[in-house]
Each structure stands twice: as C-alpha cells, then as structure tokens.
Amino acid sequence: MGNGEKGEKEKLLMGDGKIMEIIIKECCSDDMKTLQEISIETFNDTFKDQNKPENMIAYLEKAFNLKQLEKELSQQHSSFYFLYRNNEIAGYLKVNTNEAQSEEMGNDSLEIERIYIRTKFQKQGLGKHLLNKAIELATESNKKQIWLGVWEKNENAIAFYKKMKFIQTGAHSFYMGDDKQTDFIMMKSL
Numbered sequence: 001m002g003n004g005e006k007g008e009k010e011k012l013l014m015g016d017g018k019i020m021e022i023i024i025k026e027c028c029s030d031d032m033k034t035l036q037e038i039s040i041e042t043f044n045d046t047f048k049d050q051n052k053p054e055n056m057i058a059y060l061e062k063a064f065n066l067k068q069l070e071k072e073l074s075q076q077h078s079s080f081y082f083l084y085r086n087n088e089i090a091g092y093l094k095v096n097t098n099e100a101q102s103e104e105m106g107n108d109s110l111e112i113e114r115i116y117i118r119t120k121f122q123k124q125g126l127g128k129h130l131l132n133k134a135i136e137l138a139t140e141s142n143k144k145q146i147w148l149g150v151w152e153k154n155e156n157a158i159a160f161y162k163k164m165k166f167i168q169t170g171a172h173s174f175y176m177g178d179d180k181q182t183d184f185i186m187m188k189s190l
C-alpha cells in the first residue's frame with residue numbers, strides 16, 4: 001500500500017522507548033482502491049470468526065464495492081483518513097457529520113463510523129491516535145459530542161471505547177447479510 005507523502009508527520013514515543021513516525025492523511029478519490037483493500041482486510045479480520053461466511057460476503061460486497069466507496073468519498077459531510085506508521089498504512093478512520101450520520105444526532109455531533117487498525121499494528125497506541133484525530137476534527141468544528149455504533153459482541157472495541165471515556169447511551173440494529181445484530185451507541189461529550 002502506498003506512501004503517506006502528504007499529511008502532517010508526527011513522532012510517537014512507544015512504551016519500549018522506540019520512536020515511530022505517524023502520518024494521518026485525508027483520502028481522496030485516487031485512494032479508492034487502497035481504501036477498498038484495507039476496508040475488506042480489516043472487516044474480515046475483525047468479524048469473520050463470529051459471523052457466517054455468506055453473511056460476511058454479502059456485507060463486504062454491499063459495503064465495500066467501488067461504486068459505494070466512491071459515493072461515500074464524495075459525500076460532503078463524510079471524510080476518510082489513512083494512518084501511516086513508518087510509511088505503511090496501519091489503519092483508517094471514517095467520520096460523518098450533519099445528515100451523513102447514520103442516525104439523526106443533529107449538527108452538534110460527529111459520528112465515528114469506522115475506526116480500524118490492521119491486526120499487526122493493534123495495541124501500540126495507534127487506535128487512540130486515530131480516535132484523537134476524530135476528537136480534533138469534532139472540536140475544530142465546534143461539535144458538542146462524538147458518537148459511534150459498536151456491535152454488542154465486539155468486546156475488544158467496547159473495552160477500547162470505555163477506556164477512551166465513551167459511555168453507552170442506546171442501541172440500534174445493524175444487518176450483517178440477513179443477520180439482524182445489535183449495535184450499542186456510545187457517546188463522549190466534548
């Protein structure tokens with residue numbers, strides 16, 4: 001996957017004393033194929049063990065086909081970001097505001113619709129870094145809260161959000177193929 005030659009470079013000090021170089025770069029239409037690859041890889045790695053293959057295939061085809069991603073990339077109130085670690089894509093973020101949010105939360109809210117760190121890069125502080133980027137975007141545009149939907153069975157992500165001081169405020173339904181699932185709505189005031 002390509003280089004993060006644009007975007008702001010930051011250096012993060014790791015627990016083991018090593019320094020890693022981080023860049024967060026907003027995606028554009030040229031990134032569509034890469035976005036598709038990373039979306040499919042991370043979704044598969046996260047959910048394949050707890051879902052039927054036919055439901056996974058149905059969802060992957062619906063959510064991550066190029067036409068759908070092109071539509072989402074061109075939506076005025078949605079943005080995607082790649083996070084590069086030492087020039088390799090380590091994860092990505094999708095945020096929505098206004099009517100692009102998947103629930104009617106109003107114009108004071110920002111939704112984190114997707115936040116994914118590739119398996120080999122997890123538990124190194126990068127998810128927190130990407131989440132802080134979402135908080136920065138929200139505060140820059142004077143939002144009052146940040147929220148997301150997370151599958152009730154995604155214990156890892158729920159623990160991460162709780163650590164980041166999100167609290168559960170509700171739930172909504174989500175279809176993975178023909179499987180009706182429950183997502184917890186979690187929120188953090190800014």
Ligand SMILES: CC(C)(COP(=O)(O)OP(=O)(O)OC[C@H]1O[C@@H](n2cnc3c(N)ncnc32)[C@H](O)[C@@H]1OP(=O)(O)O)[C@@H](O)C(=O)NCCC(=O)NCCS
Nearest residue numbers: 115116117122123124125126127128150156157159160163
């Ligand atoms: C959830 C996810 C984004 C977290 O990113 P990460 O890079 O692994 O997490 P970080 O290393 O930045 O952790 C940040 C903090 O959360 C804590 N944390 C992370 N995962 C945790 C877990 N499973 N249980 C408890 N605490 C956890 C870390 O200990 C760390 O705490 P600290 O700040 O006190 O050191 C990442 O694991 C991921 O992409 N998972 C798969 C995709 C997914 O489920 N996405 C969410 C869909 S809704």
